[in-house]
Amino acid sequence: MIKLTRRQEDIMKILWESDKPLIASEIEKKQDDLNINTVQATLRALMKKNAIEVADIVYSGTVLSRSYRPIISRDQVITEYDQVVSKVLNDKNLIAHYVDEINDLAAITELEKIIKEKRKKLEK
Template sequence: MKLTGNEEKIMHILWDSKKPLSSREISQISPSLKKTVVQTVLRKLSEKKFVKAVGITYSGSSITREFRPIVTEEEYFASLIPQDILNRVVSTFISSENDEEDIENLYKIIKDKYNSLHDLKEGKDV
């Protein structure tokens, strides 16, 4: 699902943050985003299952919710690429990669994923 410009701006702020953020904190990080716009966008991102309210904090004298991303930056951008093109890009990367450590890391990721899928197929807890 493609995000709008303001949705993507807010997601980048949340992805870059080490902690959940309130709408006030987001608008302070990016002053071009007014607090009311941030609140509206956070509601839409929550409906789209991109963010989740994870806490409540005080913002001045009022109580406000804090949000964190549910979708990672990598998951979002990978979702924008059609599967056949993504497969070709990964295949090309692997074919041209000459760093043994990078290949070993990729092998471990693929092996772990294969094993977890195999365990699911057999009905084992993962």
């Protein structure tokens, strides 16, 4: 399993969804909040993690550029979200702290309902 940051996950999603290898400038255009410097830095980090590879050297206009493709699947990835959720779910004291902070009877009732449903599933 490979751990990815949110930005690395963003780039990997773009590469996974593409039907062909992409160059950095093509990746940048796929998502509004990306800039070329971020894309290039993220691609270098993903190369170090062996998550992507250079597929080919292609012309981008008159400039030679590397095109990238993923070499790992989505199933081989642990995202920051997965890491946080795992940590929270495994830390009963943290959950108890947040439950203790709830001062809304409706919210507590909803949590009880969720817990009862989960208990039923686990008991089967």
